[in-house]
Amino acid sequence: MTLRLYNTLTHRLEEFVPLAPPRVTLYTCGPTVWNYAHIGNFRTFVFEDVLRRYLAYAGYAVEHVMNLTDVDDRTIGAAARAGVRLAAHTAPFADAFFEDCRYLRIAPAAQYPRATRFVPQMVDLVQRLLDRGVAYRGDDGSVYFGIDKFPAYGRLSQVDRRELKAGARVSSDEYDKADARDFVLWKAAKPEDEAVGAAWDAPFGRGRPGWHLECSAMAQALLGETMDIHAGGVDLIFPHHEDEIAQSEAATGKPLARFWLHAEFLQIAGTKMSKRYGNIVTARDLREDGWDAAAIRTLFCSTQYRKQLQFTDDALRAAATGAARLAEFRARLASAPPGGGGGLPALARALEAAFGAAMDDDLDAPRALAALMDFVRDANRELDQEGGAAPASRDAALAAFDRVAEVLQVVPAPSAAVSITATSAPGAGSGAAAVAGEDPVPPAAGEDVAAWAERLARIRFAARGRKDWPRADRARTLLQEHGFEVRDTKEGVQVVPRRQVPGA
């Protein structure tokens, strides 16, 4: 297996080889904790999660660092409006972010450095750049990076230096720079900054870090001068990552990152999701609506990360249906009766081969998902024909399925609710007899729903045994009304929570 990734720095697909295998250092730009992150933000974070999970699947030891930006124009502005200190404003949103990550099954990074806790490192970096003469102090007391001192400037974003001058927003620049293209490293403290506690002392003047500075300082402090992969959203290519490269490499003389990966935007109604456009959907909105994170991740996996993704209710619903199919299959396979299933090990090998080939090709998740769907169909057919699977075959199939599912995280979590099979087997026999003449009734107030559902399953099973269809149907109708699905099998009556497709 050879993993190839599209490197924004070189503008082509490259074979991924870490600097010091099996270790892979990964730095990803995290959220600005001024508000709740929206699912557009999370599309990128989920992509990064799939990336690191796949690297782990491929045998690498990933060291992942994700920063939290807790000081910038927006956090300061929001704190000022709320009349609280900066940290008081950002802390709840940082907590909310971690909560959302857990919901979306994003594996925790090894470290989540926050900008405000790395101010000394940032001050050091600015001082080094001043000492080297690539940074200068403006008349306003801020410190700027002079891009004419860094010839490689513009390599990542391919923005021609002359065109940059004609940039659309340059005229709105509010700072005192020698050249419009220069960017701020350290912003001189303003009263608004002081008011919320967003100002620090430095040899070159009291102030606060510019946007890009934190990533350069924290990445170097935690991962060293050169990391294997730096990832983020496409919007960060310019200026954020371009500027990170300039300030880091001007200070160290070494490449900041060997691979630069950028995820395309999630779109809603044809445009990017942004607070500016007021078309925000947050992770907590989706959670409150009852969506399983697997549905969201399935939707995200249905488009390769370098392509724009359309987020619509229909698409999410379709993804949820597909994800439910995976959970359905997982449960069926795990509880397959022994015997047969000789074809499963070969299917399992084919799954992992196809999955690896797809993911190796610049993390082609749609193809990887298709491989999983192929496997599910083929294995279901095998189970249909064989009526079961020998433990060794079953376990081989289960292991492959789980390894793949571990990377994508597209299988809905097993429900905490009941999954009951009422049978006439010994032990259940007495129960079946006891309910034989019972009429199905709705659960009593305060009654345990699981126990109630099990009793109705027994009632239906007994009724079916007597061909008492009206009673059997009443039991099923009641169960359906209470969110359960009823399946009659050779083994008995199975009652499972109805798969979750909100709004369907």
Added chain:
RNA sequence: GGUGCCGUAGCCAAGUGGUAAGGCAGAGGUCUGCAAAACCUCUAUUCGGCGGUUCGAAUCCGCCCGGCACCUCCA
């Protein structure tokens, strides 16, 4: 104006020179008392348009049309 990405069935989407994966939705069928789940069959003579290269193009080249994003603090 500059830079980049993209346009494949009702919808999502893979495929980047050898004759159109997969999913969702829909139709029919097997199974079932009826269902559900699962499986089977069907649903693009065609890949935004027009030219060109080639034995052969969704795939390469040119032009055109359409969409999206970035161009100083947006993932």
